[in-house]
Amino acid sequence: MTVYLISYELSNSDEKYKSIHSAMRIMGVYNHIMESTWLLSTPLSASQVGGKLTSYLDNNDKMFISKVSANECEFQGWLDEETWKWIREHILL
Template sequence: MTVYIITYDLKSPGQDYSKLYEKIKSLGDTNHPLESVWFVDTPKRANEIRDIVRSAMDANDSVFITRVTSNYGGYANKSLWTWLTSKGL
């Protein structure tokens, strides 16, 4: 499997995130460390993930998906680092 990062911007105020969250969770093992950022371990490709996620978004919303490599850094909750390490990253 491959770990991807999904980040999005829902433009309309008062958005219902539950459909989007369920779509992301359906992709595989997830970690949600920041408000509009998810990591997902899935066998799907980025374009497949995009299509699934977009089905729960409005036409004016944005989403960016890319594969995570072992070259990363940042400040986040320890659970994210533990999760990434458990995925071999």
Template sequence: MATYLITYDLNRPGQNYNDLFEAIKKIGIWWHCLDSTWIVKSNLTAAQVRDSLTPAIDNNDSLLVVVLSGVGAWTGLDDDCSSWLKNNL
């Protein structure tokens, strides 16, 4: 199982994020403690994650999916967010 960082820019004014959020939640175990950033553990490849999310965004939007190495550092996150990262990275 890999851990992915997913981040995006939805560029259409008034963009509805619900479709994208629901698509991300279906990929696997997720973390969403920063506005345009999710971390998801999944059995999918990075390309499969991208392909599963593409229908939920517009042609002028941007989407980035990268594998995380398991090493990280952060500050300013609440205890729940920090605990998830410690247990899942």
């Protein structure tokens, strides 16, 4: 499984948020770490994840997806303990 950081900015639509959240829940194990930022553990590629999520976006929206790996980056943040636990279990294997 690969973990991706997914961050987005959506223009005025609660329905879009709900649809994106539902799509991420179907794709794998997730942690909703901030209002518009998720960590998603999934067997899919970044392109596949993006393909599934961009159908909910319009021209005024933004989204960024990046692979997260303990071997390829450092971690620092001010997060709750439950989120750090998820990171340890899914990224820092």
